[in-house]
Amino acid sequence: MRVSLLDIAQRYARGERLTMVTAYDYTSARIIDRTDIPLILVGDSLGMVIQGRDSTLPVTVDDILYHTRAVLRGCTKALVVSDLPFLTYATQESALASAGRLMAEGGCQSVKLEGGVTVAPTIRRLVDAGIPVMGHLGFTPQSMHQIGVRVQGKDANRARQLLADAFAVQEAGAWAVVLELIPAPLAEAITQRLSIPTIGIGAGPACSGEVQVWHDILGLYEDHTPRHTHRFASLGDQAATALQEYADQVGSQRFPTAAHSARMDEQVLAEALQGFAPPRSRSTEDPEVPPS
Numbered sequence: 498m499r500v501s502l503l504d505i506a507q508r509y510a511r512g513e514r515l516t517m518v519t520a521y522d523y524t525s526a527r528i529i530d531r532t533d534i535p536l537i538l539v540g541d542s543l544g545m546v547i548q549g550r551d552s553t554l555p556v557t558v559d560d561i562l563y564h565t566r567a568v569l570r571g572c573t574k575a576l577v578v579s580d581l582p583f584l585t586y587a588t589q590e591s592a593l594a595s596a597g598r599l600m601a602e603g604g605c606q607s608v609k610l611e612g613g614v615t616v617a618p619t620i621r622r623l624v625d626a627g628i629p630v631m632g633h634l635g636f637t638p639q640s641m642h643q644i645g646v647r648v649q650g651k652d653a654n655r656a657r658q659l660l661a662d663a664f665a666v667q668e669a670g671a672w673a674v675v676l677e678l679i680p681a682p683l684a685e686a687i688t689q690r691l692s693i694p695t696i697g698i699g700a701g702p703a704c705s706g707e708v709q710v711w712h713d714i715l716g717l718y719e720d721h722t723p724r725h726t727h728r729f730a731s732l733g734d735q736a737a738t739a740l741q742e743y744a745d746q747v748g749s750q751r752f753p754t755a756a757h758s759a760r761m762d763e764q765v766l767a768e769a770l771q772g773f774a775p776p777r778s779r780s781t782e783d784p785e786v787p788p789s
Contacts, residue, residue: 499576500535500536500575500576501576502576502606502607502629502672504535504576505536505576505672505673506672508535515673515694515696515705517534517535517538517578517696517706517707517709518536518537518708518709518710518711518714519538519539519542519543519711520537520568520571521539521567522567523567523571525571525711526567526568526569526571526572527571527572529571529575530571530573530574530575535574535575535576536575536576536578536696536706536708537568537572537577538577538579538609539561539564539565539568539577539578539580540553540580541556541560541561541580541582541583541638542638543560543564544556546710546711546712547564552638552641553582553638554583555583556582558581558582558585558595560582561579561580561582561603562579562598562599562602562603565579565599565603566602569604569605576606576607577604577607578606578607578609579603579607579608579609580608581595581596581599581610582595582639586616589618589619592622593623593626593628595608596628597628607628607629608623608628608629608630609630609632609633609675610630611633611634611637611638611639611640612632612637612662613634613659613661613663613665614661617665617666617668618669620632620666620671624670625670629672630669630670630672631671631673631696632663632666632673632675634659634662634666634675634677634679635650635659635677635678635679636649636677636678636679636699637677647678648679648699649677649679650679650680650683656683659679659683660683660687660690663676663687663690663691663695664691667691667692671693672693673696673705674693674694674695675696675697676695676696676697676698676704677699678698679700680700680701681700681702681703684697684704685701685703688703688704694706698725699723699724699725700725709726714727714730715732716728716730716731716733716734717732717736718733719734
């Protein structure tokens with residue numbers, strides 16, 4: 498049975514830490530389904546880790562919709578949250594249209610959007626329409642050109658604004674809020690004052706839970722380990738080693754073997770070959786060169 502918002506609220510009330518991880522396809526969702534991780538985020542981070550772009554900004558609703566559908570086909574237990582991409586909630590009407598598509602067509606159980614006081618009315622509108630919303634404060638990737646890629650809330654004024662934003666998101670009806678790249682003491686102070694879960698990423702150990710990017714925790718990129726993450730495996734290295742071994746065995750004719758092949762009755766093959774020319778002879782010294 499799929500985790501519900503009520504389940505999450507009950508876990509939070511019991512003081513259980515909440516684990517969330519990104520997923521973007523059927524295979525990763527199936528693997529997560531073998532664990533007890535209760536929350537999956539189909540993040541607009543797919544723009545970078547799946548599409549190879551340098552930011553989340555080019556990601557579209559259709560992109561998120563495509564990957565949400567794939568994830569939902571692969572998991573049966575986790576509650577799935579889908580990101581609202583850049584400029585898809587600039588107005589309340591566009592937010593309703595975008596979020597409605599992700600839930601009705603994609604099948605997610607919640608959407609996530611970035612911002613505090615300024616987007617609180619939009620959060621309220623979505624919640625009133627029956628769309629669960631997760632907030633996102635601190636470093637908000639969709640605003641990277643305004644705020645920079647850096648820790649947020651290090652001075653008193655900005656810290657106070659983040660506190661105000663957190664309360665605004667809560668009062669608007671969000672069921673949880675992501676806190677990204679903010680000082681750990683500030684994240685702890687916000688967590689202690691809210692009555693909804695805080696999900697940290699680069700925000701220290703005192704949040705109600707943690708979210709991390711699939712590719713980071715599994716070590717799929719050999720040259721990229723963000724400070725706020727930890728490699729729990731080095732699957733990129735293992736995959737490269739396995740692929741090279743595959744190439745070596747194909748090149749040396751050690752794979753595939755008869756054990757990997759289907760058999761055929763020799764008489765049936767002989768009948769099928771009647772009337773066809775005999776096999777061509779092959780010379781390793783004089784390979785046939787196709788005409789240019």
